[in-house]
Amino acid sequence: MERVKAAIVGASGYTGQELVRRLLLHPHVELTAATSRQEEGRTLAEVYPRFAGIPGAELAFIQPDPQAIAATGATFAFLALPHGVAAEIGRALLDLGLRVIDLSADFRIHDAGVYEEFYDHAHPAPDLLAEAVYGLPEVRADDIKAARLIASPGCYPTSILLPLLPLLREKLIVPATIVANSMSGVSGAGRKADLSLLFCECNESARAYGVPKHRHLSEIEQELTIAAGEKVVISFIPHLIPVNAGIVTTTTATLADGVDPEAIGAALERAYAGEFFVRLLGKGRPADTKRVSGTNFIDIGWTHDPRTGRVILMSAEDNLGKGAGGQAIQSFNLMAGLDPTAGLQSV
Missing domain, CATH: 3.40.50.720 (NAD(P)-binding Rossmann-like Domain)
Known part of the structure; x- marks a missing residue:
């Protein structure tokens, strides 16, 4: 070939x-x-x-x-x-x-x-x-295959959107109650000279930043709105943590009236059971950045808090892999008529 x-x-x-x-x-x-x-x-x-x-x-x-x-x-x-x-x-x-x-x-x-x-x-x-096609391969594969211009998603949006989109499409959660908390490694800020990103400034430290209106909110809310069929506005709080790479996101939302909590896992299975790079951990299993570092996988776990009626979604990805370069190559594979996993199967 x-x-x-x-x-x-x-x-x-x-x-x-x-x-x-x-x-x-x-x-x-x-x-x-x-x-x-x-x-x-x-x-x-x-x-x-x-x-x-x-x-x-x-x-x-x-x-x-x-x-x-x-x-x-x-x-x-x-x-x-x-x-x-x-x-x-x-x-x-x-x-x-x-x-x-x-x-x-x-x-x-x-x-x-x-x-x-x-x-x-x-x-x-x-x-x-x-x-331009918003390049989430698990969501828009057919559009990506035919496109000549792909807008590859940001790292934070990928970690938030993939767990949430199936739940919004099936009306399982209340959109107005969504809160996403993310933690990212320092490489997410790019390779540049910046005092706030020096080793002594980041090591042994964690801090929120870009609140209350991080730039990635624009694409996150756009895609959530499309899935929900109504305007969605969320709270998003990103944090910088002292690791080179990796994003872990915990997103919570109130379960819609009358919805069985087990419907959450079922919706995720329907959406991603055949998707190689989405690993569903199941109920009660948190995601861990160590398990996805250097890969193109996103791990997703979930649970339900009966005291608050809230769903808790937990995801982890490599911000340079599934959150950037790996996902872009996944779209390229689709566009070029190749196996979607080509060049991406390292673990």
Whole structure:
């Protein structure tokens, strides 16, 4: 089988590194371009010595020029760029005939006004929003297969949406009562110089941040609203914890009147029983970041508190895997007509 040629635009960050790792080892991919303004001319193996000796790691970084990327023969491009930057390059690559999987927030929000509200600047390509497919493979596989532009979900949203969507679709919980608490490893903030992210600032410490209106709320509430068929507004409290990678989320909501608590587990089974990367732990079993670190799995457990009438959903994922690079490759596999698990089965 001929390998699919792919490019990574913005390959020197933490998510970019995860994409490099996965795509170098992907059995059906030839990595033809990796871009970085800072690392231009250096090879992948020089920047990431862990990849030395792996076929393809001799590839040198280039500038993020769309014409140069297209000239490598790439037919797919992964954008691991900051919001506001990805849209411009994404448009140029689409015009050159590439299919684009964007890991920034630029195409996740359907409403340009909502994007501006949460990201503090006008949307750079509002005409493309109607075309972009929100890339949750377990929810929109058919749309993803046919798309040329994927908006790959954020790490926090993935950990919140996958447990909640089946329950909202089946009207098992009261939407207005949803509260999500998430804890993320430091790599979720990106690979950048920031005093608040230094080792001595993060180690032996945990703190909430981005409250009460974290940017990911925009896509979370958008997707919950679609599933519920009514406007959904939730409380979301993210926390930074002193680990490199991983997200654990605990979400609670009041059970709808007359609903048997066991319907929660049944709804999750109906939604995900055939999905390889969703591991349902069952009732009373919390999720643990250690079990998903370095993988593309999301683990989901649940329980019911009869004292409060609330459902407790517990999920864990690797924020660089299922929360970013791994999930983007999962969408790529669908778009390219490959096995959805190709290049993603490491544990």
